[in-house]
Amino acid sequence: xxxxxxxxxxxxxxxxxxxxxxxxxxxxxxxxxxxxxxxxxxxxxxxxxxxxxxxxxxxx
Numbered sequence: 001x002x003x004x005x006x007x008x009x010x011x012x013x014x015x016x017x018x019x020x021x022x023x024x025x026x027x028x029x030x031x032x033x034x035x036x037x038x039x040x041x042x043x044x045x046x047x048x049x050x051x052x053x054x055x056x057x058x059x060x
Contacts, residue, residue, distance in 0.1 A: 011052040018052045019052070022049050022052070023049075
């Protein structure tokens, strides 16, 4: 099993934790850029959450 296969399995098995981690990373990026790119960061986080695991588990 390759590294990518293991990473995909992890994301599938821990979707909620992955989504929370993506959200925290987005918040950090937003903070470090002075909220200058908030819309782009939010869109990127949402897209990443939808593509990891079984889907987006975060509720707005």
